[in-house]
Amino acid sequence: MKLDRRGFVKFLVGGVVGTMLSPIPWKLTDDIAIWTQNWPWVPNPPNGANSFKNTISPFRGDGIGVSVRLIDQKRAVTLSGVPDNPINQGGMSCIDLSGVQYHYNQAVRVKSPMVFRDGAFHAISWEEATGLFIGKLKEIRDQGTPEKVALVDGSGPGTMKDLLGRFMACYGSPNYMSMPNASDTEAQILKLMYGAGGTMGYDLENADFIISFGCGLLEGWGSQRTLLAYKDWRQEGNRGKTTLIQVAANASTTSSKADQWVAIAPGAEGAFALGLAHVILKENLGNLGALTGRAFGLGSGVDSQAMSFSGFRDLVLEEYGPDKVTQVTGVSPEKIQDLARRFAKAKSPLALPGRGKGTMPGGLYEFMAVHSLNALVGAVNRSGGVGPVMSPPLTSWPEPALDSVAEKGLRNARIDGAGSRYPFSSSLLHQFADVVAEAPKSPVEMLVVYKSNPAHNAPSSKEFNRARSKVPFVVSFSSFWDETTKNANLVMPNHSFLERWEDGTTPAGVPFPTYVLGAPVLPPLFDTRPTADVILETTKALGGSIATSFPWKSYEDLLKFRVAGIAASQQGVVSVPGSLAEQQPRGFSSAGDLWSSLTENGCWYDPSQRIGKTATGFNTPSGKFEFYCNGISEGLRQAGLDPKRLNVSVQGEAVCMAHFEPAEVEGDPQRYPLLMAPEELAYVFEGEVPSSPYMTKIWPDTLLKGNTLVIHINPEDAHNQHLYEGDPVMIESLKGSAEVRVHLFNGVRPGTVSMAEGFGHTGFDGYIRDKGANTRDMTTVASDALSGMPLWWGTRVKLTKV
Amino acid sequence: MAKQRLVTNRGTGWLFFVAGLVLMLFVGWFLFPKALYSTKTQPFEFSHATHGPQGAAGNECTDCHAFRDDGSYQGIPPLSKCMECHEELIGESEAEREFHEKALEMAENDEQVPWLIYSRQPVCVYFSHAAHVKMAELECTSCHPDVTNQKAPLPYFQNRITGYSKDVWDRMKMSDCGDCHEKHGANNACFVCHK
Numbered sequence: 002m003k004l005d006r007r008g009f010v011k012f013l014v015g016g017v018v019g020t021m022l023s024p025i026p027w028k029l030t031d032d033i034a035i036w037t038q039n040w041p042w043v044p045n046p047p048n049g050a051n052s053f054k055n056t057i058s059p060f061r062g063d064g065i066g067v068s069v070r071l072i073d074q075k076r077a078v079t080l081s082g083v084p085d086n087p088i089n090q091g092g093m094s095c096i097d098l099s100g101v102q103y104h105y106n107q108a109v110r111v112k113s114p115m116v117f118r119d120g121a122f123h124a125i126s127w128e129e130a131t132g133l134f135i136g137k138l139k140e141i142r143d144q145g146t147p148e149k150v151a152l153v154d155g156s157g158p159g160t161m162k163d164l165l166g167r168f169m170a171c172y173g174s175p176n177y178m179s180m181p182n183a184s185d186t187e188a189q190i191l192k193l194m195y196g197a198g199g200t201m202g203y204d205l206e207n208a209d210f211i212i213s214f215g216c217g218l219l220e221g222w223g224s225q226r227t228l229l230a231y232k233d234w235r236q237e238g239n240r241g242k243t244t245l246i247q248v249a250a251n252a253s254t255t256s257s258k259a260d261q262w263v264a265i266a267p268g269a270e271g272a273f274a275l276g277l278a279h280v281i282l283k284e285n286l287g288n289l290g291a292l293t294g295r296a297f298g299l300g301s302g303v304d305s306q307a308m309s310f311s312g313f314r315d316l317v318l319e320e321y322g323p324d325k326v327t328q329v330t331g332v333s334p335e336k337i338q339d340l341a342r343r344f345a346k347a348k349s350p351l352a353l354p355g356r357g358k359g360t361m362p363g364g365l366y367e368f369m370a371v372h373s374l375n376a377l378v379g380a381v382n383r384s385g386g387v388g389p390v391m392s393p394p395l396t397s398w399p400e401p402a403l404d405s406v407a408e409k410g411l412r413n414a415r416i417d418g419a420g421s422r423y424p425f426s427s428s429l430l431h432q433f434a435d436v437v438a439e440a441p442k443s444p445v446e447m448l449v450v451y452k453s454n455p456a457h458n459a460p461s462s463k464e465f466n467r468a469r470s471k472v473p474f475v476v477s478f479s480s481f482w483d484e485t486t487k488n489a490n491l492v493m494p495n496h497s498f499l500e501r502w503e504d505g506t507t508p509a510g511v512p513f514p515t516y517v518l519g520a521p522v523l524p525p526l527f528d529t530r531p532t533a534d535v536i537l538e539t540t541k542a543l544g545g546s547i548a549t550s551f552p553w554k555s556y557e558d559l560l561k562f563r564v565a566g567i568a569a570s571q572q573g574v575v576s577v578p579g580s581l582a583e584q585q586p587r588g589f590s591s592a593g594d595l596w597s598s599l600t601e602n603g604c605w606y607d608p609s610q611r612i613g614k615t616a617t618g619f620n621t622p623s624g625k626f627e628f629y630c631n632g633i634s635e636g637l638r639q640a641g642l643d644p645k646r647l648n649v650s651v652q653g654e655a656v657c658m659a660h661f662e663p664a665e666v667e668g669d670p671q672r673y674p675l676l677m678a679p680e681e682l683a684y685v686f687e688g689e690v691p692s693s694p695y696m697t698k699i700w701p702d703t704l705l706k707g708n709t710l711v712i713h714i715n716p717e718d719a720h721n722q723h724l725y726e727g728d729p730v731m732i733e734s735l736k737g738s739a740e741v742r743v744h745l746f747n748g749v750r751p752g753t754v755s756m757a758e759g760f761g762h763t764g765f766d767g768y769i770r771d772k773g774a775n776t777r778d779m780t781t782v783a784s785d786a787l788s789g790m791p792l793w794w795g796t797r798v799k800l801t802k803v
Numbered sequence: 804m805a806k807q808r809l810v811t812n813r814g815t816g817w818l819f820f821v822a823g824l825v826l827m828l829f830v831g832w833f834l835f836p837k838a839l840y841s842t843k844t845q846p847f848e849f850s851h852a853t854h855g856p857q858g859a860a861g862n863e864c865t866d867c868h869a870f871r872d873d874g875s876y877q878g879i880p881p882l883s884k885c886m887e888c889h890e891e892l893i894g895e896s897e898a899e900r901e902f903h904e905k906a907l908e909m910a911e912n913d914e915q916v917p918w919l920i921y922s923r924q925p926v927c928v929y930f931s932h933a934a935h936v937k938m939a940e941l942e943c944t945s946c947h948p949d950v951t952n953q954k955a956p957l958p959y960f961q962n963r964i965t966g967y968s969k970d971v972w973d974r975m976k977m978s979d980c981g982d983c984h985e986k987h988g989a990n991n992a993c994f995v996c997h998k
């Protein structure tokens with residue numbers, strides 16, 4: 002018996018059969034499958050005991066209370082909404098829900114102070130970083146030019162915003178800017194029409210007929226309360242309780258979930274509101290009687306500058322008849338009449354101005370039109386209506402000490418023209434960018450950026466980046482490698498939101514004053530420092546009047562000082578577990594009691610100050626609600642501006658009243674036949690940070706296909722251009738272009754293109770980087786006629802097949 | 804020539820086949836399982852017999868393998884639990900002295916005893932002890948071996964590929980979960996265990 006070839010084959014076959022009859026292949030297959038579940042690089046959260054700590058989530062700036070689940074008190078796992086916080090009542094948005102990812106993601110966190118030298122970032126110590134920062138500040142101040150320092154602040158309303166503003170003032174620079182927001186326009190309306198400070202509140206819960214002029218109620222407009230109100234309207238048994246009319250150009254989520262969607266021409270919201278006002282005034286509907294003695298400028302009169310006028314009634318009756326409004330808006334006269342009648346007859350009608358999530362400021366006249374409409378139906382300062390909400394009674398800041406350098410610096414006009422060329426605005430980032438980008442030599446020597454990412458989401462990021470590249474020294478306080486930080490000279494990373502103190506005053510739209518406070522939940526993960534403390538340290542080092550204006554040892558100290566004011570006022574209540582469900586909020590006995598309650602549960606509020614509950618007067622020059630704004634004529638006179646030479650389309654008395662300003666969109670309609678409308682979506686976030694990795698999992702193919710953004714166009718336009726579903730196209734505007742794909746959607750108005758915001762990042766990590774295109778790189782930004790606020794709801798574009 | 808060779812091997816050729824078969828059966832059933840697992844020992848000599856209800860310490864099982872206040876299950880107790888007794892030296896055995904010293908050191912460094920867990924499941928499995936022990940009232944021994952009288956820990960056979968203990972797949976494999984769920988009419992959908 003010899004092992005020949007044939008014998009060997011037999012041996013092999015035997016071996017194979019034996020192997021198959023043994024556990025080897027089966028066990029191995031199984032084990033390999035199990036091995037894949039257990040790859041060492043797959044994150045494996047440690048097991049341990051759960052505990053919960055309350056704080057606030059700062060991403061959206063709307064003060065929502067979150068409870069952080071911790072494992073063994075040291076590893077944060079999830080955030081969930083605190084049920085007793087009256088702002089979110091347990092609810093939260095996707096970015097809050099997945100916020101922990103921004104705490105732990107090593108790839109996006111800046112782990113230590115960094116300086117950009119010789120073409121690369123180098124880690125440095127805090128001593129060196131603060132030394133550089135303070136040294137530069139001293140140097141600029143010593144030259145007697147403190148106005149050459151500018152700051153961009155993206156924080157929501159709260160102590161940090163005030164602190165940075167105060168720091169800039171004491172240093173001597175007027176150039177403090179915030180990221181633009183619809184609440185900036187609301188602040189102007191409050192001042193001009195209501196004569197009030199604080200914030201604008203909308204009592205959505207008690208309204209029964211709501212006309213939203215483009216507000217993305219379901220996309221994230223206002224605070225989390227908006228969604229809760231919507232939930233309540235649609236609750237079983239509440240059918241017909243509240244009617245929602247969405248007036249918008251596109252079929253957004255809100256449009257599709259409203260009782261009626263009025264598809265109007267983009268940019269015509271103001272005309273539509275005035276069309277409704279026309280019907281109400283003509284047919285004598287509404288609650289005009291309630292206005293007797295409480296409104297100024299509805300009929301004829303004389304303003305505070307001794308100019309006589311014939312008033313809002315005449316203006317509207319003359320100029321905004323349904324036929325004319327139909328021409329501008331594309332909505333039939335019957336529809337306008339019907340809607341106006343239903344609106345005026347409702348018990349608690351309420352009109353809401355704004356677009357998308359409310360991150361885009363509105364036209365001042367457009368907002369005035371909507372507020373005038375509210376006044377006509379008696380919605381002002383009424384339950385279920387609209388009105389100013391007083392700021393929480395925090396201890397007011399002591400008068401800042403200003404030395405001669407500061408006083409001289411503050412006498413300079415702001416670079417962005419706010420307060421001078423645009424007397425009604427307080428900050429205009431896009432104007433700043435334009436001026437700096439165009440100047441032969443940058444008027445700014447140092448640009449400081451806090452909690453914002455203007456290099457990606459300034460109204461016109463291209464302009465901002467041009468300006469930024471001219472500024473010799475850019476300082477970022479960001480915790481993340483965002484686009485602005487990647488281009489900074491010095492980075493002094495802030496603690497993450499789970500590591501620092503944070504507070505917030507009444508968010509946009511909430512109808513009563515609130516104050517939220519979040520204490521650190523975890524020790525710092527990296528070599529970071531809270532920006533507030535760095536600023537306080539800087540004031541000490543700068544010395545003199547700057548140091549005396551900031552007597553607080555730490556930010557915690559400052560917050561205690563502020564909160565003491567609420568304690569002293571003895572107003573309001575604090576949320577405690579069960580307080581909302583049982584409707585039994587708790588008072589507080591002392592400053593210490595209030596402080597510990599706030600750090601544990603996070604929220605103070607004052608339901609007794611809810612809109613309609615307190616008798617609120619109007620602190621306008623006339624002491625009334627002003628259809629005709631004395632403030633406008635006064636403001637223009639004080640600034641030495643001739644109304645005739647303004648960019649306003651009307652003359653005479655109409656300058657001081659709501660009227661329709663036709664949209665001025667840059668670009669030749671022949672060359673750029675379509676209008677691109679940036680779209681803000683509920684499940685895409687854009688702010689200090691972009692969407693989190695978890696959020697990318699819920700994006701449909703009609704939003705992002707592979708790494709290409711999908712824009713939505715009307716099938717009619719597609720047909721005209723021979724485009725089919727999924728076709729790759731180049732979208733191009735005056736400012737920029739990007740390759741995208743098309744999705745054919747009847748919900749997009751013919752002639753318009755809907756393009757999602759929040760994409761095209763080049764910073765952060767692979768979850769978001771290089772995905773889609775950034776609308777802001779493409780938008781042409783218009784300046785609102787009177788306020789100068791940036792408007793970018795429409796950009797002329799063309800599509801070319803690639 | 805070719806015909807000649809064919810004739811030669813006819814009748815005995817199957818022996819090669821059998822040799823291959825037997826060899827691989829031996830490798831597969833005997834050598835492979837040995838090679839697949841490495842044997843590890845627990846970091847300390849722990850006796851359930853001593854600690855348990857019939858032992859000197861006389862604990863109930865649930866004294867150490869407890870549910871937390873929030874209803875989650877603790878599994879292997881943390882070092883702090885051991886330290887409740889072993890912070891002081893108990894008795895004179897060498898093993899105790901070794902544990903006592905090391906335990907003090909670990910507590911100092913905020914470390915835990917690196918116990919090897921026979922029943923560790925993959926992270927993709929969501930398992931609730933509360934649902935099974937409290938709600939379905941299963942005995943611990945329905946899934947875990949009874950260790951009341953175990954004097955020393957069993958050797959831990961670690962699968963070289965998966966990293967898991969050999970014992971976890973004895974009666975804690977997905978099919979075991981599924982069978983039991985089916986028998987008791989419990990939900991057997993994927994998402995019940997794989998969240």
Ligand code: SF4
Binds near residue numbers: 992993994
């Ligand atoms: S949807 Fe979930 S439960 Fe259903 S088959 Fe898929 S994984 Fe399983």
